[in-house]
C-alpha cells in the first residue's frame with residue numbers, strides 16, 4: 001500500500017508514529033538475567049527477608065566458592081557441528097523433564113512472595129520441570145498438590161520426632177509426590193549472622209530502623225499481613241506455626257545433631273518411591289547412600305548456608321559422579337546463575353541441576369511469573385550455548401566438553 005505524505009501532521013499523528021516506532025514499558029525494568037531478578041528482589045524485600053533469601057553462613061565463603069568454581073572451567077565448542085534440533089530433556093526419578101533444571105527446596109518462600117511454593121510449583125510445571133517442596137515450606141504438602149497438576153518431589157528434614165517424619169512421609173505419598181529428598185546437612189541450624197543482624201529469628205526483633213525499612217515497602221507488608229504465608233504449614237496443624245509463637249521455638253528443638261546412617265536406613269524403609277540424599281559432598285558418603293538404597297544423591301552445600309568452609313559443589317562433583325556411575329543418579333546445586341554454569345555441572349557428571357536462590361529472586365520480583373521467567377531464561381541460555389558449542393543435547397554433555405583452565409591450559 002502506498003502511504004501518502006501527510007499534510008500538516010498534528011500531535012495525534014506524531015504520537016501514533018512514536019507508538020509504532022517504540023515499545024513503552026512502565027517502570028522501564030529489563031529482566032535479562034538472574035542478576036536482574038536478584039536486584040529487583042533486593043528492592044522489593046525488607047532487609048530481614050532479603051538477608052534470609054540472599055545470605056549464607058558466617059563469612060559466606062562457601063557461597064562465594066560455589067560461584068568461583070565455574071570460572072575454573074571453560075566450555076570447549078566444536079564448530080561446524082550443525083544440529084538442527086536440540087534436546088534438553090532429562091529423566092529424574094523416572095520423570096521426563098523438558099529442562100535439566102529443577103527448583104531446589106527452599107523453606108518459607110512465602111517471605112519472598114505470598115504465592116510461595118504453590119506459585120513456584122506452577123511455574124515449574126509450565127517450564128516442564130518440578131519443584132522439590134521443602135518440609136519447611138509456607139504452603140503445605142496438600143496445598144501444593146491441589147494447586148498443581150503434576151507430581152512434584154518432597155524434601156524431608158530428618159527431625160527428632162520419628163512420628164512426625166512418618167506422618168509427613170505418609171502425607172507426601174497420599175498427596176502423590178513421586179520422590180523424596182532427605183536433607184542431611186542440617187543437623188543443627190547454622191550461624192547466619194546477616195540474618196541475625198537484621199532481626200530475623202523467632203520471634204523477629206523489631207527496631208525503629210527496621211520498622212522504617214519495612215515502611216518503605218508497604219506492598220510487601222500488605223501481602224504479608226493479608227496472606228499470612230510466613231509459617232511452616234506442614235507442621236502444627238492447619239495454620240502452621242507462626243513466627244513469634246512459642247510453638248516455633250519448640251520446632252527448632254527438633255534438630256538432630258546425632259543424625260546417623262541408621263536414620264537414613266529407617267527412612268529408606270518408610271518411603272516406597274525413589275529417595276535422594278541431599279547435602280552429600282564426599283564420594284564415600286555417596287557410595288554409602290546408594291548402598292542403603294537411595295536412588296541418588298544431591299551434591300549440595302545448601303548454597304553455603306550451613307557449614308561455611310565446605311567445598312564448592314562443582315569441585316567435588318566429578319569424584320562423586322564417578323562413584324555413582326551406573327549405580328544411581330547425581331543431582332547438583334550451588335551457585336548456578338547462568339545456563340553455562342548448569343552446562344558445566346552436567347558435563348562434570350550431574351544428571352540434572354537445581355536452583356535455589358534464583359527461583360526465590362524471581363518469586364520476590366514478580367511472583368509465579370518471575371519464577372517461570374527465571375526458568376525460561378536459564379533454559380534459553382542452556383539451549384543457545386548448546387548451539388554455540390555444537391552439542392545436540394543435554395544427554396550428550398560429558399567431560400570432553402569442558403577443560404580445567406589451570407590444569408589443561410594447552411587444550
Ligand SMILES: Cc1cc2nc3c(=O)[nH]c(=O)nc-3n(C[C@H](O)[C@H](O)[C@H](O)COP(=O)(O)O)c2cc1C
Pocket residue numbers: 052053054066104105106107108134135136137155183278300301302303304305333334335336354355356357358360
Ligand atoms: C531461602 C532458602 C531456603 C532454603 N531452604 C531449604 C530447605 O528448606 N531445605 C533444603 O533442603 N534446602 C534449603 N535450601 C537450600 C537449597 O535447597 C539449595 O541447596 C541452595 O539454595 C542451592 O544454592 P543456590 O541458592 O546458590 O542455587 C534453601 C535455600 C535458600 C536460598
